[in-house]
Amino acid sequence: MDSQYKIIHPVKYLQDHLAQDVRPDGRQFLSFRSISVNISSITHADSSAIFKIGNTTIVCGIKAELAAPKAESPEYGYIVPNIELPPLCSPKFRPGPPSDQAQVVVKLIENILRNSAAIDLKDLCVFKGKLVWVLYCDLMCINYDGSIIDACIGALTATLNTLTLPETLYNIETGSVSVNYTKRLKFPIKALPVSVSFAIFNDQLLIADPTDDEESLCLGRLTIVMNEDKICCIHKPGGIPISQDLFLRSLTKCKKRAELIRSLIDAAVSTIKQEHLNE
Amino acid sequence: MAETVLSSGEKIFILHGIDADFRNDGRRRCEYRSMEIETKLMPQTHGSARLHIGNTDILVGIKVELDVPHADKPNEGKLEFFVDCSATATPAFEGKGGDDLATEISNVLTAAYQTRNAFDLKTLCILPHKKCWKIYVDVLILQCGGNLFDAVGIAVKAALNSTEIPKITAATLDGGEPDIELSDDSYDCIQLDTSNYPIIITLCKIGDNYIVDPTLEEEMCSTSSIVMSMLPNGKISSVVKLGYGSIQFNTFTKMLQMGEIIGLRLNKTLMDVLKEENQFGRQRRIFGFLK
Amino acid sequence: MPVDQRRINGPEVSVPYHIYSDFDEKSDKVKHDFSKRSDKRTNSEMRKIFLKIGIVSQAKGSAYIEMGNTKVVCSVFDPRELSNKNGYCTQGEIYCEFKFAPFSCQKRKIHQQNAEEKQYSLILQRTLEPAVCLHEFPNFQVDVYVMVLDNAGSSLAAAIMAASTALANAGVPMFGLVTASTIGIYGNHYLMDPTDTEEAICNTQPDKEDDFNHGIITLASLPQHNQISEVFLIGSIDTNTIKQATEMLTAANKDICPVLQQCLVKTIMKLHNEKK
Numbered sequence: 001m002d003s004q005y006k007i008i009h010p011v012k013y014l015q016d017h018l019a020q021d022v023r024p025d026g027r028q029f030l031s032f033r034s035i036s037v038n039i040s041s042i043t044h045a046d047s048s049a050i051f052k053i054g055n056t057t058i059v060c061g062i063k064a065e066l067a068a069p070k071a072e073s074p075e076y077g078y079i080v081p082n083i084e085l086p087p088l089c090s091p092k093f094r095p096g097p098p099s100d101q102a103q104v105v106v107k108l109i110e111n112i113l114r115n116s117a118a119i120d121l122k123d124l125c126v127f128k129g130k131l132v133w134v135l136y137c138d139l140m141c142i143n144y145d146g147s148i149i150d151a152c153i154g155a156l157t158a159t160l161n162t163l164t165l166p167e168t169l170y171n172i173e174t175g176s177v178s179v180n181y182t183k184r185l186k187f188p189i190k191a192l193p194v195s196v197s198f199a200i201f202n203d204q205l206l207i208a209d210p211t212d213d214e215e216s217l218c219l220g221r222l223t224i225v226m227n228e229d230k231i232c233c234i235h236k237p238g239g240i241p242i243s244q245d246l247f248l249r250s251l252t253k254c255k256k257r258a259e260l261i262r263s264l265i266d267a268a269v270s271t272i273k274q275e276h277l278n279e
Numbered sequence: 280m281a282e283t284v285l286s287s288g289e290k291i292f293i294l295h296g297i298d299a300d301f302r303n304d305g306r307r308r309c310e311y312r313s314m315e316i317e318t319k320l321m322p323q324t325h326g327s328a329r330l331h332i333g334n335t336d337i338l339v340g341i342k343v344e345l346d347v348p349h350a351d352k353p354n355e356g357k358l359e360f361f362v363d364c365s366a367t368a369t370p371a372f373e374g375k376g377g378d379d380l381a382t383e384i385s386n387v388l389t390a391a392y393q394t395r396n397a398f399d400l401k402t403l404c405i406l407p408h409k410k411c412w413k414i415y416v417d418v419l420i421l422q423c424g425g426n427l428f429d430a431v432g433i434a435v436k437a438a439l440n441s442t443e444i445p446k447i448t449a450a451t452l453d454g455g456e457p458d459i460e461l462s463d464d465s466y467d468c469i470q471l472d473t474s475n476y477p478i479i480i481t482l483c484k485i486g487d488n489y490i491v492d493p494t495l496e497e498e499m500c501s502t503s504s505i506v507m508s509m510l511p512n513g514k515i516s517s518v519v520k521l522g523y524g525s526i527q528f529n530t531f532t533k534m535l536q537m538g539e540i541i542g543l544r545l546n547k548t549l550m551d552v553l554k555e556e557n558q559f560g561r562q563r564r565i566f567g568f569l570k
Numbered sequence: 571m572p573v574d575q576r577r578i579n580g581p582e583v584s585v586p587y588h589i590y591s592d593f594d595e596k597s598d599k600v601k602h603d604f605s606k607r608s609d610k611r612t613n614s615e616m617r618k619i620f621l622k623i624g625i626v627s628q629a630k631g632s633a634y635i636e637m638g639n640t641k642v643v644c645s646v647f648d649p650r651e652l653s654n655k656n657g658y659c660t661q662g663e664i665y666c667e668f669k670f671a672p673f674s675c676q677k678r679k680i681h682q683q684n685a686e687e688k689q690y691s692l693i694l695q696r697t698l699e700p701a702v703c704l705h706e707f708p709n710f711q712v713d714v715y716v717m718v719l720d721n722a723g724s725s726l727a728a729a730i731m732a733a734s735t736a737l738a739n740a741g742v743p744m745f746g747l748v749t750a751s752t753i754g755i756y757g758n759h760y761l762m763d764p765t766d767t768e769e770a771i772c773n774t775q776p777d778k779e780d781d782f783n784h785g786i787i788t789l790a791s792l793p794q795h796n797q798i799s800e801v802f803l804i805g806s807i808d809t810n811t812i813k814q815a816t817e818m819l820t821a822a823n824k825d826i827c828p829v830l831q832q833c834l835v836k837t838i839m840k841l842h843n844e845k846k
Contacts, residue, residue, distance in 0.1 A: 042720045043639045045673035055627040059719055061673025067584035080580035084681065086669065088645045088715035090628040095667055098576045110578055134584045138672040140717070142643055143626045166587060179590040212628065350589050351677070379692065386689040394785070394806040395775040503700075505801070512781070515812060518803035519693070525700035525797035528820055532813050539809050 014217055018201065025054075025211060030253055032209040033147075035261060037154070037268040039162055047163040049268075051155035053209065055145035060155035062137050064165055066177065069125070069132040077124020077132040081109050083139040083152060090144035090212070108235055109139075109152055112225050116193040116232040119160065123188055127170035131177065135163070146197075146211040149223050149235070153195040158265045162272060163187040192265065193232055194258040195225040198250050200239065206246050208253060222250060226258040290500050294486045297497075304494065309541055311492045314433070316549075318441035318556060320567045326442030329567075330434040333494060334424025337431055339416065339438035343445075345459070346413035348404065356403020356411035360388040362418040362431070369423055377420075383521070384418065384431055390517035391432070391477040391508030397516055398476065405450050409457040412444060425495040428506050432479025433549055439476060440553050443468035477508040477516050478549065480542045482534045484526060489534050491541055505534050509542030511550075577681070586677055604759045608767070609638065616751065616763040616822060619829055621731075623739045623837045631740025635732040638765065639722035644732035646740040649710035662707035666694040666714045668729060674721045676766070690726055697730050697750070697790040697800040703743040712742055723765040724752040726802065730790050735830050739837070747830050748799055749823040750790035753815050755783050755807055760815060762822065772805065783807045789819040793827040 006013045006024075017024050027033070033054030042048035045061035052058075069076060083106045087093045098106075113119065124133040137159065139152050164184035170177055199210035199218035207214060215221065220239025225232050231251075236242070242250075285293075296302050306312070314332045321327040326341035346357060362384045364377025371377070392398045403412040416438070418431050446462040446469050483493040483504040490497065493504075502524030508517045515535070520526065526534075556563070573579055604613075611617065617638035626632035629645035636642075652659055668690040670679045683691070694716065702712075714737065716729045730750035738744060754764035754772035761768050764786070772786050785805015791798050798820075803812065 042641070042673060043722060044675055044720055048673065057625075059671070061671065063586075063673050063678040065584040065586050065678065066590075067581040070581070078580045078584075080578055082577055082672075082681070084672075086715065086717060087647075087667070087713065088629075088643065088717050089626065091647050092628075097574075103576050106578060134580050136580065136672065136678060140671050140719070142717070142719075144628055168587065168590075177590045179587045350585055382685070382688050383692060386685065386692075389685070390804045393773075393804055396782070396806040507803075510806060514783070514806040514808050515803065516785075516806050518787075518801050518812070520696060520798070520800045520802075523696065523699035523704070525792060525795070525799045527796060528791075528798055528816070531798050531801070531816065535809050535812060 010213065011217060014213065018205065023207065024213065029206065030208045032257055033211075035154070035264055037158055037264055039158060039268045039272050046165070047159050049155050049158035049162070051151050051158060053147055053151050053154070054211065055143050056147055056151045057141070057143040058148070058151040058155040059140045059142055060137060060152075060159040061140070062135055062159050062163055064163075065134045065136065066126070066131055066168070067134045069129060073121075074129035075125045075132075076121040078134040079113065079119065079121065079124075079137065080134060081106055081113065081137045081139070081156065083109065083141070085141050085144065085148075089141040092144070104237075105149060105152065108149060108223075108233075109156065112153060112193055112195070112233050113156075116191050116225070116227045118157065118189055118191040118193055118227075120188070120190060126168050127172065130172070130175075131168075131170045133165060133168075144212060146213075146215045147209050150195045150197050150209070153193060153225065154261060154265065157189075157192050157194070158268060160187070160189050161192070161265065161269050163189075191227050192262055193225050193227045194261045195223055195233075196254040196257045196261075198222045198224075198253075200242055200246075204243050204246050206250060208250075208257075222247075224251065224254045226254060229255065285496060285499050289496070293497055293500050297485050297488050297490060302490070303496070306492075308488060308490045309537065311545070314430075316433070316437055316552065316556075317566055318437050318553065320565050325444065326438045326440075328434045328438035328441060330430050330437070332424075332426065332430050332492070334422055335426060335430045336420075336422035336424075337427075337434040338419040338421055339431075339434045340419070341438050341442045342415045342417070343442070344413050344415065345405075346411055348408060348411045352400075354404045354407040355400035357413040358392060358398060358400060358403070358416070359413065360385040360392075360416045360418065360435075362388075362420070364420050364423075367422075368420050372420075380427075384428060387428060387479060387506055387508070387517065387519060388416070388418075388431070388435060390519070391479060392516075394510075394514075394516050396475060396512070396514060397510055399472075402472070405447060405459065406452065406457050409452070410450065410459060414439075414442070423495070425498050426481060426492045428479045428481045429492060432477070432508065433545075436473065436476045436478055436549065437553055439471055440473045442471055444471070475510050475512055477510050478542060478546050479506060479508045480538045480545070481506050481521075482538050484524070484530070484534070489530070489537065505531070505538065507535065507538045507542070509539060509546065511543070511546045513539070513543065515539070588676060604756070607761070608765065613760055614762050614818065616826075619731075619826065621735065621829065621833045623735060623833060629736075629740075631736045631738070631742070633732045633736040633739060635728050635735075637722075637724060637728050637763065639720055640718070640725050640728050641720040642716060642718050642725060642728040642732045644714065644716045644729065644736040646715075646733075646736045646742065647713045649707050649712050649742075652709050652711050659709045661704040662702075662709070663704070663711045664695055664698050664702060664714060665711050666691045666698065666716065666733070668694055668716045668718075670718045670721060670725075674718045690729070693726065693800060693802055694729060694733060697748055698733060698737065700797065700799040701734060701744050701746055701748045701792055702737065703745060706743045712737070712740075721766060723767075723769050724763050724788075726750070726788050727752045727763075727790070730800075731826070731830065735834060738834055746792045746794035747827060748790050749793055749826040749830060750788060750800075751819050751822040751826065752786060752788045753819055754786050755805065755811060755815060757782060757784070760818065762818065775806065783811050787812065787815050787819065789816055789823065791820055791823045793820075793824045
């Protein structure tokens with residue numbers, strides 16, 4: 001009965017729940033879903049992470065390749081983020097080129113990466129003007145159930161945090177390259193941005209960590225990206241305005257949540273390091 | 280293709296015919312229709328062939344170009360198949376209609392030629408890391424009257440057999456840049472070693488039996504068929520099942536054995552014919568499309 | 571190549587670092603020791619299978635399969651009406667899309683489907699067609715999407731099994747489950763369920779040996795009906811060897827079938843108990 005009601009009157013279904021001060025999945029308005037992080041499970045990627053927020057699942061894999069740098073920035077490497085929302089993850093998506101949504105998310109992620117100064121592109125330089133690393137960061141959505149940006153940022157930072165690159169030497173005289181597989185160097189990451197999403201409903205009702213159903217019916221959305229205790233990006237794409245009071249509330253919530261996510265990623269990364277030591 | 284609609288009565292008639300080993304056009308189960316083949320009919324290409332079998336009409340053109348080898352296979356050349364199911368063949372191919380079939384055929388060709396046993400890509404290498412030959416095999420399906428895979432397979436082999444690659448007299452590295460000189464005599468060519476090139480055989484399962492070289496009507500009665508590629512030395516280089524039906528294990532092995540026998544015979548006949556044609560030399564009259 | 575404005579683009583050319591290997595990989599391959607495999611399996615032993623159903627909450631049916639390091643996700647969606655078809659189809663259709671994730675292989679994959687992926691999509695479709703009661707949903711199409719997250723060999727077989735369990739999970743009427751397995755052949759070595767390095771070895775032919783069997787066979791069957799639903803062979807193998815290998819594969823497929831069944835039953839039981 002419950003599921004039929006949801007299919008026939010999705011709006012009313014949600015509103016009835018909200019009127020009872022509860023969300024369809026049984027959460028409080030400002031409580032979050034559980035998170036799980038799994039690191040280095042993909043053997044063919046240079047580093048990888050699987051990040052889950054409730055049902056939402058993002059797999060991130062980084063493939064490192066070598067290329068010549070741009071003439072105008074000879075010391076800078078490249079980082080190429082890409083998010084794939086394949087038809088596999090939700091019936092909303094069709095096969096073909098990236099949807100508008102995927103384009104928006106990937107642009108946002110690129111901005112966050114740049115603004116938070118999480119990585120220094122100079123660290124990707126092998127030989128100035130000749131050879132630099134290219135990091136292809138592919139974010140693959142396996143299950144699309146809301147708060148996609150949070151999961152993407154989580155997966156990406158976790159992946160970058162565990163990235164190691166083989167020691168590479170460029171011989172300027174012969175122009176030859178030698179790669180030492182056995183010696184992999186840790187790639188330095190400077191910051192750990194964490195994103196938290198909210199949805200806004202009628203009468204300034206704020207909901208944390210919305211699911212897909214909630215996201216598609218909400219009147220406004222808000223994503224705050226924190227870097228340690230600084231805000232590095234706020235994304236509020238249109239929708240109804242948000243009151244200042246509510247915004248401050250979301251900020252305090254966000255701070256707490258960001259700490260939790262950061263500690264989770266740190267914990268996951270340190271277990272991997274432990275395993276390496278034991279080997 | 281789209282026009283042929285068979286009633287269940289017609290289908291049963293075909294089925295009974297095959298059961299009795301006497302098909303609608305009088306052939307037995309393992310008999311091919313007669314084929315007509317002509318090679319070197321297009322002077323603009325490096326090699327070409329045209330094949331007629333029943334109503335099926337295939338044209339293959341081969342172009343050879345200089346290219347840079349793949350970074351991970353520095354001493355191998357490239358061989359690429361491209362199949363075009365043109366809308367002239369059947370209205371069903373209009374737009375993107377023939378794309379699936381075209382992919383299917385080019386996949387089977389790629390698989391068939393993949394092993395070094397059949398085609399050694401190393402022979403196409405000129406200078407490792409720098410220069411290699413790239414062979415483009417373009418298959419044009421002008422008319423389809425059933426049994427496309429076999430026809431394409433034979434036509435491609437005949438075309439490759441007729442291919443002449445310009446002879447390279449000198450290939451040197453000049454300060455890291457490749458320097459290549461071609462022979463002045465345009466008749467001075469090298470030919471590909473076609474001695475172990477595969478041909479493709481389709482075994483079409485109709486009722487409890489399987490046949491070779493099905494016509495369009497017979498293809499419509501079949502739910503599954505096996506496409507295999509046979510090398511002249513008795514090896515099988517690719518097998519794939521087509522159609523939406525399934526096959527019993529025993530039937531499958533029997534079909535493979537039959538395919539092997541037929542493949543070896545067909546291959547020998549084809550090579551004999553091509554040799555015979557080659558003996559006419561360059562003065563041979565080209566029939567092309569005038570016939 | 572035209573620049574794709576819908577993505578963030580990297581440099582025009584970039585090369586994987588694997589090509590700058592210090593040692594010659596080719597010589598390494600020839601030396602491959604066939605008496606023991608890198609993961610300590612015997613030649614006829616399959617890797618352990620891990621199967622989980624219903625991992626994509628947004629899909630009608632889904633499955634995740636792991637065979638060693640090979641990881642594949644598959645999801646199946648509600649049937650939708652066949653579009654742009656003139657006339658009524660008495661049979662339903664299955665549409666399959668097979669994709670390697672960009673980071674799943676040794677070499678980075680591009681975002682568009684390449685020829686291999688297109689071929690695997692078609693193979694997957696033909697594998698599933700004999701198993702699905704197509705006449706039960708005329709003029710409708712069921713979409714099956716497969717994504718390989720990590721390709722450590724035999725990914726086509728893994729994809730086939732994931733797809734068949736996902737179809738069953740979605741409640742699509744079927745005649746039976748499809749199971750699949752892969753065998754790599756190199757000379758007189760038969761390697762069941764090869765890893766990606768073993769696949770690469772089986773795909774190459776040693777120098778100056780014409781009469782040498784090498785290749786990979788993937789066989790999908792309906793073990794409950796003793797039928798072969800798809801064979802995919804590539805390489806250069808003689809008929810007797812093929813016969814022997816397919817026998818081994820059919821036996822393996824029969825052995826796997828209960829694993830899939832049990833997993834499905836377990837999921838249903840869990841759902842049933844929850845409802846109570």
